[in-house]
Amino acid sequence: MANDNEPEDPTPPTASLTLSNGKKYDETSTSYQFDREVSDSTGTITVKALFNNADGVLLPGMFARVTMEGPPP
Numbered sequence: 001m002a003n004d005n006e007p008e009d010p011t012p013p014t015a016s017l018t019l020s021n022g023k024k025y026d027e028t029s030t031s032y033q034f035d036r037e038v039s040d041s042t043g044t045i046t047v048k049a050l051f052n053n054a055d056g057v058l059l060p061g062m063f064a065r066v067t068m069e070g071p072p073p
Contacts, residue, residue: 013070015049020063027052032068 015032017025028051035046047066051058058064 011070013068016067016069017051018065018067025051025057
């Protein structure tokens with residue numbers, strides 16, 4: 001939450017992907033949804049993000065590490 005004296009940053013946070021082979025995916029996303037529940041067994045949360053996939057690199061059921069950068073949404 002921004003302080004009343006500080007201007008809000010208009011730049012939305014971006015999501016980037018690191019694929020299971022360790023390579024960074026070229027596209028980023030600013031459209032996403034977070035699951036509020038943290039898994040007791042893995043300590044992770046579910047993040048849904050929309051990425052352009054014109055080259056067909058991303059496949060259904062694929063796992064990747066999502067990194068969020070920027071101010072909180």
